Amino acid sequence: MNILVYTLDNKIYVNLTNRCTNNCIFCLRNDKNDVCGQELWLDNENYDIQDLIEQFEKIYAKTPSKEVIFCGYGEPMLKLEQLKALAEYIKSKYPDTKIRVNTNGHANFVYKRNVVPELKGLVDEFSVSLNGATKEEYNEYSQPKIENAYDEVKSFIKCCSNEGISVVATVVEGYKGQHLDLDSCKKIAGDLGAKFRVREWIVNGY
Numbered sequence: 691m692n693i694l695v696y697t698l699d700n701k702i703y704v705n706l707t708n709r710c711t712n713n714c715i716f717c718l719r720n721d722k723n724d725v726c727g728q729e730l731w732l733d734n735e736n737y738d739i740q741d742l743i744e745q746f747e748k749i750y751a752k753t754p755s756k757e758v759i760f761c762g763y764g765e766p767m768l769k770l771e772q773l774k775a776l777a778e779y780i781k782s783k784y785p786d787t788k789i790r791v792n793t794n795g796h797a798n799f800v801y802k803r804n805v806v807p808e809l810k811g812l813v814d815e816f817s818v819s820l821n822g823a824t825k826e827e828y829n830e831y832s833q834p835k836i837e838n839a840y841d842e843v844k845s846f847i848k849c850c851s852n853e854g855i856s857v858v859a860t861v862v863e864g865y866k867g868q869h870l871d872l873d874s875c876k877k878i879a880g881d882l883g884a885k886f887r888v889r890e891w892i893v894n895g896y
């Protein structure tokens with residue numbers, strides 16, 4: 691079965707795709723098939739919005755979370771239309787729900803336009819993987835499949851803050867004993883108008 695919506699720590703997560711324009715060295719997908727027993731590899735990605743809404747409602751009935759996070763085993767912004775449709779549905783039916791999108795920040799490159807304004811009022815917060823104080827560091831950690839990915843990520847973060855959408859730049863610290871220049875990462879985040887969050891790397895995630 692395709693698990694498009696799941697829960698973790700009493701919050702609702704949405705798993706829109708298994709595709710990604712990065713291949714991060716610490717990506718959970720490389721090590722395991724599930725998050726807390728929930729198999730997140732999709733059989734296919736041909737679902738429609740009704741499938742998404744049905745799964746969301748089933749989960750929401752059991753766990754009426756005030757927070758919904760688009761995350762999962764892939765880059766959610768690669769399914770922009772589905773993301774927008776479900777966010778619109780949630781915001782109209784459950785307006786108190788906070789929506790966060792965890793993203794690699796490549797969407798504006800992928801769609802060749804600034805998509806952030808389209809998400810104003812739908813997404814309350816973007817959490818963007820900065821993963822490095824330099825292009826070299828970023829490339830080592832994220833192994834991007836697109837050109838100039840680090841600049842794209844920084845530009846995406848700036849687009850979010852320019853739009854007045856809360857944005858957090860994140861880094862994964864301590865991967866297999868490696869360390870980032872956290873002060874520089876924090877300064878870069880601040881200069882782009884973002885908050886900064888360090889996620890300590892833990893073996894096998896969660």
Ligand code: SF4
Binds near residue numbers: 712714719763765
């Ligand atoms: S951006 Fe996320 S889904 Fe994509 S490879 Fe990195 S950790 Fe995995």
